[in-house]
Amino acid sequence: MSVSPRWPDAAAAAIVVGAALLFAPSLGADFVWDDRPLILDDTRLRTLRGVVDAISGDFFDWASDAQAYGYWRPLVTLTYAAQRAVHGPLAWAYHLFNIALHCIVMVLGYAWGKQRGLNPWGLCLGLALFAVMPSHVEAVTWVAGRTDLLAAAAVLATLLVDGSAQPRRHLFVAPLLLAAVMSKELAVVTPVLALLLNGGRLTAGRAAAFALPLLLWAVVRSTIVAVRPSVGPPDSVGEWLLTVPAAVELYLRGLTGLSAPLAYRSLPPVDGLSRPALWSGLTLLLGGLAAGLRWPSFGKWALAGLLCLAPALNVIRVAAPLDMGFPVSDRFAYLPSLLWALGLGALLVDLFGEGRRRLALGLLAPAGLAMAAVLVSAQAAWVDDATFFSATNARNPGRPLVEIQMVEALRRAGRLEDAQAAGEIIARRHVDAGEDMPGALRLTLLAVASVGQPPTTVQRMWREHVKAIPEPNALDWLNLGMAEDRAGDWAAAELAFLEAVRDRPEFLAAWVGLGLVRVKRDNLLGARAALDQGRVIDPAHPGLQQLEDLINAAEKR
Numbered sequence: 001m002s003v004s005p006r007w008p009d010a011a012a013a014a015i016v017v018g019a020a021l022l023f024a025p026s027l028g029a030d031f032v033w034d035d036r037p038l039i040l041d042d043t044r045l046r047t048l049r050g051v052v053d054a055i056s057g058d059f060f061d062w063a064s065d066a067q068a069y070g071y072w073r074p075l076v077t078l079t080y081a082a083q084r085a086v087h088g089p090l091a092w093a094y095h096l097f098n099i100a101l102h103c104i105v106m107v108l109g110y111a112w113g114k115q116r117g118l119n120p121w122g123l124c125l126g127l128a129l130f131a132v133m134p135s136h137v138e139a140v141t142w143v144a145g146r147t148d149l150l151a152a153a154a155v156l157a158t159l160l161v162d163g164s165a166q167p168r169r170h171l172f173v174a175p176l177l178l179a180a181v182m183s184k185e186l187a188v189v190t191p192v193l194a195l196l197l198n199g200g201r202l203t204a205g206r207a208a209a210f211a212l213p214l215l216l217w218a219v220v221r222s223t224i225v226a227v228r229p230s231v232g233p234p235d236s237v238g239e240w241l242l243t244v245p246a247a248v249e250l251y252l253r254g255l256t257g258l259s260a261p262l263a264y265r266s267l268p269p270v271d272g273l274s275r276p277a278l279w280s281g282l283t284l285l286l287g288g289l290a291a292g293l294r295w296p297s298f299g300k301w302a303l304a305g306l307l308c309l310a311p312a313l314n315v316i317r318v319a320a321p322l323d324m325g326f327p328v329s330d331r332f333a334y335l336p337s338l339l340w341a342l343g344l345g346a347l348l349v350d351l352f353g354e355g356r357r358r359l360a361l362g363l364l365a366p367a368g369l370a371m372a373a374v375l376v377s378a379q380a381a382w383v384d385d386a387t388f389f390s391a392t393n394a395r396n397p398g399r400p401l402v403e404i405q406m407v408e409a410l411r412r413a414g415r416l417e418d419a420q421a422a423g424e425i426i427a428r429r430h431v432d433a434g435e436d437m438p439g440a441l442r443l444t445l446l447a448v449a450s451v452g453q454p455p456t457t458v459q460r461m462w463r464e465h466v467k468a469i470p471e472p473n474a475l476d477w478l479n480l481g482m483a484e485d486r487a488g489d490w491a492a493a494e495l496a497f498l499e500a501v502r503d504r505p506e507f508l509a510a511w512v513g514l515g516l517v518r519v520k521r522d523n524l525l526g527a528r529a530a531l532d533q534g535r536v537i538d539p540a541h542p543g544l545q546q547l548e549d550l551i552n553a554a555e556k557r
Contacts, residue, residue, distance in 0.1 A: 007120075008114070008120035008123065008124055011124045012106075012107075012110045012123075012124055012127055015106070015124065015127050015128050015131050016103050016106045016107060016110075016127075016131075018131060019102065019103060019106060019130075019131035019132075020099050020102070020103050022131065022132070022372055022375055022376060023098075023099045023102065023140050023141065023375075023379070024099075025376060025379045025380070026095045026098070026099065026140065026141040026379050026382065027092045027095050027096060027099075028092070028383070029091065029095060029141060029379070029382050029383050029384070030091050030383065030384040030385070031089075031091050031094075031143060031385075032142060032143075032144075032382055032384065032385055032388050033142070033144065033385065033388065033389075033405065034060075034144040035091075035094075035142070035143045035144050036385075037060075038060075038080060038144055039080050039084065039089065039094065039143065040089055042054065042080075043508070043537070043538040043541065045077075045080055045081045045084045046084065046538070046540055047538075047539075047540070050538075051077070051078070051081045054074075054077050054081070055074035055077050055078060056074075056224055057224060057225065058071065058072065058225050059071040059072060059073040059076070059077065071185065071225070072182070072220070072221040072224065072225045073147055073182060073183055073184060074182050075150055075154075075179055075182040075183045076146055076147050076150055076183055076184075079097070079146065079150070080094075083097060091143070094143045095141070095143065097146070098139075098140050098141070098143060098145065098146055098149060099140060101140075101146065101149035101150065101153060102136070102139075102140045102149060104153050105149060105152045105153050105156060105338065106127060106130065106131065106338075108153060108156035108157055108160060109127065109130070109156055109338045109342065110123060110127055111160055112156055112159050112160045112163065113126070113127075113342050115160060115163050115164070116163065116197070116198075118342065118345075118346055119346060119349045121345075121349050122342075122345040122346040122347075122348065122349035122350075123342065123345060123346075124345070125345035125348060125349065125364070126341040126342035126343070126344060126345025126346065127341070127342070127345070128368065129341040129344060129345060129364075129368070130337060130338050130341040130342075131372075132368050132369075132371040132372040132375060133333075133337055133341070133371060133375070134371055134374040134375040134378050135333045135334070135337060136333075136334055136337070136375070137375060137378040137379055137382070138331045139331045139334040141378075141379050141382045142331075142382055145331050145334075147183055147184040148184060148331050148334040148335065149334070150179075150183035150184070151180050151181075151183040151184035151186060151187045151335065152334055152335040152338070154176055154177070154179040154180035154183055154187065155180045155187050155190050155193070155335060156338075157176045158173055158176040158177050158180060158190050158194065159190070159193065159194055159197065159198060161173050161176060162194045162198050162206070162209075163194075163197075163198040163200075170205045170206055170208070170209035171209075173206075173209040173210070174208075174209045174212060174213045175213070177190055177191070177209070177210065177213040177214070178213035178216065178217060181213065181214065181217045182217065186308075186335070188214060189307055189308055190210075191210035191211075191214070192307060193304055193307060193308060194210070196300065196303060196304050196307065197300065197304050301339060301340070301342070301343025301344075301346065301347075302343065304339050304343070305336050305339045305340040305343060308335055308336040308339055348364075384409070384413065385405065385408075385409030385412065385413070386406070386409040386410050386412075386413040386415060386418075388409075389402055389405045389406035389409050390406055390409075390410070390422075392406075393406045397429075398429070403422075403426045406422060407419050407422055407423050407426070410422060455483070455486040455487040455488070456487050458483045458486065458487070459483045459484060459486070459487035459489070461483070462479055462480045462483040462484075463480065463483075465479075465480075466480050472499070472503075473503055473504075474499075474500045474501075474503040474504035474507045474510060475500075477496045477497070477499040477500035477503065477510070478496075478497070478500045478507070478509060478510050478513065480496040481493045481494075481496030481497040481500060481510070481513050481514075481517070482513060484496055485513065485516070485517055485520075490517045490520050490521050491521070493513070493517045494514065494517045494518065494521065497510050497511075497513045497514035497517065498514065500513075500514075501514065501533075506537050508534055508537045508538055508541055508543070509543070511530050511531075511533050511534040511537070512530075512534060512541075512543040512544060512546075512547055514530040515527045515528075515530035515531050515534070515547045515551075516547060516550065518530060519547070519550050519551060519554055522554070524551055524554055524555060527547070527550075527551050527554075528551060530547075531544060531547050531548055531551065534547070
C-alpha cells in the first residue's frame with residue numbers, strides 16, 4: 001500500500017488540531033492577575049485616543065494603577081484594544097485568540113522545519129512533543145501570556161521568510177522582526193538565530209533587514225519608556241554565573257512537566273558548590289555538548305535552543321527588571337521549547353533509523369499521554385483569580401504580592417469567610433516572624449476585616465490606618481473617603497477624596513467619589529467641576545453618568 005507524499009502535512013494538521021483541543025478547557029477560564037489591569041481596568045483601550053496613548057507609553061502603565069516596568073509592547077496592546085472594540089470584556093474570546101495564536105506558532109514551526117529539509121518523521125514527532133508540553137499552560141491559558149505567543153509567531157515568520165529563496169525577502173524580514181520585538185523583548189535574539197539556523201551569507205541587505213528594525217525599536221523604546229535597570233538577585237557576576245546551571249535544570253524540568261506548571265517560581269542564587277542543582281545542570285550542559293559533537297546537526301539545534309533560552313537566564317534582559325523578583329517562569333520556555341522539540345525529534349529519528357520508528361513511538365507514546373494529561377489538569381489553576389492565587393500561595397507561601405492578590409481575589413469572589421481566615425493566617429505569620437507587614441498587604445487585610453462591620457467602626461479603622469502610615473497614597477485616601485461617606489461625615493469624606501486626586505490626578509474613582517459627596521453637601525458647582533475632571537480621563541465611565549444624573553436631579557429640586 002503506497003503512502004501519500006502529503007502524509008506529513010496531514011499529520012501536522014492533526015497535531016495542531018489536537019493541540020487546540022488540549023487547551024479547550026481554558027475557554028471557560030476568567031481573567032487572571034495581570035489580565036485585569038491590562039484589559040479590564042485600562043480605560044485607555046475604550047477610545048481611539050486612549051489606544052494611541054497606551055501604545056506610546058509603558059506596557060504596564062495603566063490608568064487605574066500607574067506603574068512602569070520598562071516594557072514597550074504596543075502590538076500586544078493593539079490586540080487587546082481590537083478585541084475590546086469587537087466583543088468587549090468576554091474572557092472566552094481572549095482565550096480563544098490565544099489558542100489560535102498557539103496553533104499559528106505550530107504551523108509556522110512546521111513550515112520552517114519543512115523549509116529546512118528536516119526529516120518528516122522527526123518534524124512531526126517534534127511538533128507532537130511541543131503540543132503536549134505542560135510548560136505552555138501559562139503562555140496559552142493566561143491571556144497576558146499572549147506576549148510570548150505573538151513574539152514566537154513573529155520570530156518564526158522572520159526565520160521562515162529569511163530562509164526563503166524570494167529575491168526581495170529582506171523587505172519582509174524587517175517589519176516581521178520589528179513586530180517580534182514590539183511583542184516581547186526576548187525577540188532581540190532573532191538575528192543570531194537566523195544566522196545560526198538558516199546559515200547563508202550576511203549580505204548588506206540582510207544585515208540591514210536585521211539591524212534597522214532593532215535600531216528603530218531601541219531608539220523609540222528608550223525615548224518613550226523609562227527603562228529601568230534590572231533589580232533583585234543575583235548581586236554579582238559570580239553569583240549570576242552560578243544561577244545558570246540551576247536555571248537550565250529548572251527550564252528542562254518545566255518542559256517535561258516534572259516541575260509544577262504554576263505561575264512564577266523563585267530561583268535564588270546558588271551559594272555553594274554543594275547544591276545538587278549546580279551539578280545536575282552542568283551534567284545536562286555537558287551531555288548536550290557531547291551529543292552535539294557526535295551529531296553535528298543536533299549540536300546546531302542545541303546551540304539555537306540555548307541561545308533562545310538566554311532571556312530566561314537573564315543573559316539578555318534588555319535593561320528590563322526581573323518580573324516580581326522571580327527570574328524564571330515557565331512562560332519563557334515557550335519559544336525555546338519549539339526549537340528544542342524539533343531538534344529532539346530530528347535526533348531521535350537519527351538514533352532509531354528507518355526500521356525502529358514503531359519502537360520509538362511505542363516508547364514515547366506513554367510519556368506523551370502523561371504530559372498531555374498534566375497539561376489539561378494544570379489549566380484548572382487558571383480558572384479565576386481566587387483559585388490561581390490560592391494554589392500559588394499554597395505551593396510557595398510567604399510572598400506578600402501573592403498574599404495580597406489572594407485575599408483580594410477571595411473577597412472579590414464573595415468568599416468573605418475564606419478571605420478573613422486567610423488574612424488572619426498571613427497576619428499571624430508576619431507577626432510570629434517579627435516582620436512589619438508591607439503597606440499594601442496591611443491595606444488589603446484591613447479591607448477584608450472591615451467587611452460586615454458598622455460604618456462607624458469602619459470609619460475608625462481607616463482613620464487609624466491613614467494616621468499610622470508615613471505617606472498615605474491615593475488608594476489609602478480613597479478608602480478613607482468612602483468610609484467617611486458611609487459614616488455620614490461628608491465634609492471629612494470630601495477632604496479625603498481631595499487628597500486622593502492631589503496624589504494621583506488621573507484617579508477616576510476619587511473624582512467620582514468627590515462629586516458624589518459634593519452633591520450630598522449641596523455643592524452642585526463643585527460636583528460639576530469633579531464631573532468635568534472625570535470626563536477628561538474617561539468620558540464613557542458609568543460612574544460619571546450616575547454622578548451627572550444625581551446632579552441633574554438635585555438641580556431640579
